[in-house]
Amino acid sequence: MKRWIMLMVTLSLIVGCSTKVTRLEPDQAMDLSGSWNDTDSRLVAQEMIQDALSHPWISQFESSQGQSPTVIVGTVQNVSHEHINVNTFVSDMERALINSGRVIFVASSQERSEIRKERVDQDLNATDKTRSAAGNEIGADYMLKGQINTLIDVASKDQVRYYQVDLTLISMKDNRKVWLGQKKIKKLVERSKLRY
């Protein structure tokens, strides 16, 4: 009997120590450390872009120019307390903008330089029929810039983390700020004071 109990205890310990993997849906919210995560990035990008597209600047442009505005995403600066991968946030915003179908979206400066290099290569190596000529790029009408900021209040092991994302849409023609968006997230992170 004792042996059986020992065996059961050992087995339960082994099971307890083994790595467990659970597959999650990519859009499922999962907060482990309280830090900025994929859910924050996705939700903030979606909500802010929806907000941006619901404001009059877009209809004003469409009526005056007779076409959809062309937008480019500029720098989103991370001035928060965390090492945030801004690239995922930028790509979330790009996706939300493109999928809206209301704006024309052009490649970023980094992407453009790669494409231009390819065009130079095409000039030398591609056939006339397939070659893409230089000088036909669409210039952006607006640039979207932003900043991710945090304020953290600390008391012992607990923290209140306040994230503020500010986005600005600037007219390339005359530097007018046509839309200012702000999204705030507040999290209470309570860390355990005791452990086994």
Next chain:
Amino acid sequence: MLKGISETALIAGRGVLLLALFVLQGCALSQYQSTGMSLYLDSHSLTETLAKLQSQSPEPRDLPMHLLNLGMVNHLIGNYQRSNQDLEAAKRALEKVQAISVKEGLTSSTLNETFNDYSATHSEQILLHVVKALNYLAQNDLSAARVEALQSDLLIRELAEESADLASARFIAGLIYELNQEWSDAMISYRKAEQALTRRTLPIPAVLQVRLVNISQQLGLEQEYQQYLARFGPQTASLPEGYAEVLVISLNGKVPVKQQRMFSIYAPALGHFVTIAQPYYLPRTGPLVTGSQHAGAHPLALGLLEDVDGLAREALQAGEAKRVALSLSRIVAKHQMVKKARKQDPLLGLLTDLASVLTEVADIRSWSLLPAVIQVGTLQLPIGPDILLNTIYPGKSQPAQRVEVKSGAMQLLITNSYRPSSQLIYY
């Protein structure tokens, strides 16, 4: 006599001894990995030390310490990206062990403290961010360095202790804000650096004096400016024509290694041996700050920014009361065990007594590859191409490097006494 010893008592006695030996083996390995790497670096190169560290498989409880040492060696070598990966992993491991452990409370009051997860001293936790910030600065990643500056500030606030406010963390944060042209935040950080140095009765390095005077004037903080002016004197730029300034951040030497001091006396009142093991540092024998005041032919005014050696001693001193209390509770616990064993059998009592002596081991683990001091200074170099010979650390290999000294840009030289660098970082 032997006939009277029951078989059970002998088996139990062997068990106690085996446990003690097992405990000792675990402790010895753990202690070796802490102090051993520091001693290893004394007689081996950084690359050999790195290889040695990489070949080790530390106990889970020693993993944060191992990662801290790995991060430090990688920083000294110049593997800044790798260093930050190790230090980030160390930070995450340390975060997990900050809560009070029930199990550790039990083992440290009955066996010894080496079974605890290595949790790092407060100053070590902050210095982790300092090294990470330097790594990011060396990689020209000002934005990520700024995150480290904010995290060290957050940690200092969380620790809520005056002694946890480190001048090096504040100065590096000030420098990062200065490079970002965030003058107000730079002023706050430099002010806190000055306060931390004053609290430890250390002189204010010239580099910091200049910044305090000039930025307080720039921001129109008239009263504060006048105070700094009266204290440090006018800080006018004395840069010769055609020269540019390079800010030097130097990590010099290595923190001392903790030693074990052990007392074992026979207590007649208890009827057995009482053993107390405590960690200590050997006293300082020479001057803390070493290094010449020039790099090649160029004069260099290096000042002490952080006495890391002193911080280690300060932390040990601060934990003394707790360690003594734990030692006393171990004496009581072990006495009860010996008493109980003796009642069962005299030989078992003797073996338990021996085991209680053997298991008394001081916790001498530390981030042993930290520098002894962090220094800052300025180097005046002629604008244009130059050969920079780093002779800050006499007797060390000094690779002469062709550098391009630029005008109008902030130039940094992050160097250390193990592998002096002559590579300028431009901002």
